[in-house]
Amino acid sequence: MELFFDLVFVLAFIQVVALMEDDFTAHGVLNGMLALALLWSTWSIYAWLGNSLQARVGLIRIALLFVAVVTLVMAVAVRQAFTDIGSIAFSGPVVFAACFVIVRLVHLALRWYAVPDTRPRIVLLVAAPLFVASVLLFSAAVVPQRLFHDPWLINATQTGLWTLAVIIDYGPALVIRSWGWHIISARHWAERHxxxxxxxxxxxxxxxxxxxxxxxxxxxxxxxxxxxxxxxxxxxxxxxxxxxxxxxxxxxxxxxxxxxxxxxxxxxxxxxxxxxxxxxxxxxxxxxxxxxxxxxxxxxxxxxxxxxxxxxxxxxxxxxxxxxxxxxxxxxxxxxxxxxxxxxxxxxxxxxxxxxxxxxxxxxxxxxxxxxxxxxxxxxxxxxxxxxxxxxxxxxxxxxxxx
Incomplete structure (x- = not known):
């Protein structure tokens, strides 16, 4: 199941490179790195989850299949994560942000299910930065275009909001010693990476x-x-x-x-x-x-x-x-x-x-x-x-x- 999940990231990595090539400037490369950071944190939290439960049985297997589908959509949306290219289609930045939120909420639910003794404080510590990062991503998707007409200001604002979202997404784990996880199998953990x-x-x-x-x-x-x-x-x-x-x-x-x-x-x-x-x-x-x-x-x-x-x-x-x-x-x-x-x-x-x-x-x-x-x-x-x-x-x- 985890190998199947990793196949989605083959496409995700290809899309990150394509995103940087579409805007082959220092700014475009920075945007690609920001998108990669959110994709990596998505992969990483499920690596932690997979080390604590059996991913090939029951509800977990179905949930991971669902997450793989949503992550695939997220991977396809990477190339449009900063620019909406369709007038009648769904907004690419909004789709990316929505998929990000969905996979994180499913992870939160699976974590509660997999670790029954997870304290509400731990769930709150995980949910709070998720909420802030999600608001920042949705804001980057819809707000700059309504505030500014200058493309440079729009791009700079989007990149700034994404940067804050990445900091919020990664920062808490640096100051909190443990999120309640354990590495049950060291071999499995090293092999996954x-x-x-x-x-x-x-x-x-x-x-x-x-x-x-x-x-x-x-x-x-x-x-x-x-x-x-x-x-x-x-x-x-x-x-x-x-x-x-x-x-x-x-x-x-x-x-x-x-x-x-x-x-x-x-x-x-x-x-x-x-x-x-x-x-x-x-x-x-x-x-x-x-x-x-x-x-x-x-x-x-x-x-x-x-x-x-x-x-x-x-x-x-x-x-x-x-x-x-x-x-x-x-x-x-x-x-x-x-x-x-x-x-x-x-x-x-x-x-x-x-x-x-x-x-x-x-x-x-x-x-x-x-x-x-x-x-x-x-x-x-x-x-x-x-x-x-x-x-x-x-x-x-x-x-x-x-x-």
Whole structure:
């Protein structure tokens, strides 16, 4: 059931990239990140819910199917979340806000059902920010157009209201130690987040594949496809090779009560910038293929504009920095691989001016080469400690979880 639910987010991530491409400016990218933040919080609260109940039986199964339907509508509405494009159709911003409210109310009801001893105070603490965030989203959908005629003021007001909604949505959990949840299965929790990272990486490949449809199979296009899969594979290796294993072991070895803080900070929060980095990377990859598609006469000489380069290189750097934060928060194992990641993240940002002088395909190839070099460096730096960790994790998989 949870995998089925995750399939909706394949479309949601594609729509986030499309939203940023529709308005390929710094403001449009910011709007895409805000939409992603609300989508991620929606996914995250159901990940918490799924760790506390059986999602394949009874009322829960039916409710999650209903939520999947509403989330699908929400995902389709992402591209229209800031702009109403139809005169006789439903307003896209209103549809997005309505779906957001519905999935949150269903979550609140399921939480009450799944955890019978949930105190009214906890429900109020969850419902209050939901109400405020919902009012802000509906206000962003209908108020600016009625107050202003200047498009810049309308867009700025919408973005401001969305920013407040995201802060309200995320803020309370930072100051409240627990929402009454527990991580019952550490393996299930770690696996769920690993799968959503794979979904995001898969979306970047899908975005490139969809853009490549109908493009002549030239040398630059084939090279771009190869560099894309190499880059995605390198980032996947960085996530899963050792740190994901060490993080899962940390959760397993801690008590149920102590898992909550790790799960909230390292997974619910620090995975968001990781996913955001992958979305920015996907936007940059999409732009590379678009350049090849639009410049068929000289595709190997076409350059990537500055914002595209910032998305391409900055997205990869954001992923690495977020993963360093994830590692620092949850595990003390293999700290020696942190410095290579920090150095490469800084190097990627420093390379943007130089990459601006290179053809788009070459700039992508340089990114792939840097990511592969980081993988090789980590394997060499980790050495025998990496092997010990992986073997210990394999042996631990055969034993039941801790307390």
């Amino acid at each position: 690993g799968l959503i990272v794979l979904v995001a990486l898969g979306e970047s490949l899908i975005a490139v594949g969809l853009t490549s449809s109908g493009v002549p199979m030239t040398g630059p296009l084939i090279a771009a496809l190869v560099f894309t899969i190499v880059t995605a594979a390198a980032l996947g290796w960085i996530y899963f090779d050792v740190v994901a294993i060490a993080a899962e072991r940390t959760l397993i070895q801690n008590s149920v009560q102590h898992r909550v803080a790790y799960a909230r900070d390292a997974y619910s929060y620090l995975h968001l910038p990781m996913i955001a980095g992958i979305m920015l990377l996907a936007l940059g990859l999409h732009k590379v293929v678009t350049i090849i598609k639009d410049d068929e006469l000289h595709p190997s000489a076409a350059h990537l504009e500055s914002l595209g380069l910032y998305a391409l290189y900055g997205g990869a750097a954001l992923f690495l920095l977020s993963h360093v934060g994830f590692q620092l928060r949850i595990t003390r194992l293999l700290r020696r691989i942190i410095w290579p990641r920090l150095i490469i993240a800084v190097l990627l940002v420093a390379l943007i001016p130089a990459a601006d002088q290179l053809p788009a395909v070459v700039a992508l190839g340089l990114l792939a080469a840097v990511c592969v070099s980081l993988v090789i460096t980590e394997v060499l730096v980790a050495g025998g400690r990496r092997k010990e960790l992986r073997e210990a994790a394999l042996a631990e998989d055969l034993r039941p979880e801790g307390p």
